Amino acid sequence: MAKFIIESWNKIIKASFFNPFFMNSKIKIQFDKLEVLKTKLLDQLTKFNDDQINFKPAPDQWSLGQVMFHLHLVEQRVFEYISNKSQDTASLNETGLKESWRMFLLHLFLKFPIKFKAPKVVADAMPDSINMEQLRIDWQSHREQMKELLNNQDEKHLHLKIFKHPRIGYINMFQTMSFINAHHRHHLKQINGLLSKIKMLNN
DSSP: OHHHHHHHHHHHHHHHHHOOOOOOHHHHHHHHHHHHHHHHHHHHHTTSOHHHHTOOSSTTSOOHHHHHHHHHHHHHHHHHHHHHHTTOOTTOOBOOHHHHHHHHHHHHHHTTTOOOOOOHHHHTTOOSSOOHHHHHHHHHHHHHHHHHHHHTOOGGGTTBOOEEETTTEEEOHHHHHHHHHHHHHHTHHHHHHHHHHHHHHTO
8 A cells, every 4th residue: 555655646746747737626627527528429429320420401500520520620729729829928918807797798698599600710611521430539639638738827827818719809718618618518409409300310
């Protein structure tokens, strides 16, 4: 037992030496929620074949695969932006009441089944057909990069204006993680609707 404790403690010391920061507890809660949701959604889709995954109820509507691709892509674009901004935080200011109010309004709108037009950089990247296995691999890879980025954030930088949301402007890291979770939940009704339609077609 003593040997196990010593080895475990040495691992913690070693990890601390190479990485002086640990993920903030509030950020970790948001990250863990994303992990649970991603796992649940991807596991749900394992029972469907490629035709079902790429089934579109109408020409102007997304398939299940495209919705999942969208969720992954939003995450990827957000953290590419944050990763770039994190290289130089000296010129960034802290968020305040204005940003908190805008976040409140954004959360309020995302709770309703209102269709928002995706930003051009996201909408233009949408492929016609989705390979779910490749999407699963890419999403997990980018999620690991996200985790590393969050683990290396200095606590004093978490309130800085790190991400520019296309509709409400600059928000901090806490708000950004909250936005991603709210965005994903916003699409749950759409996903459940598509699942119901696919099941009906195959009964």
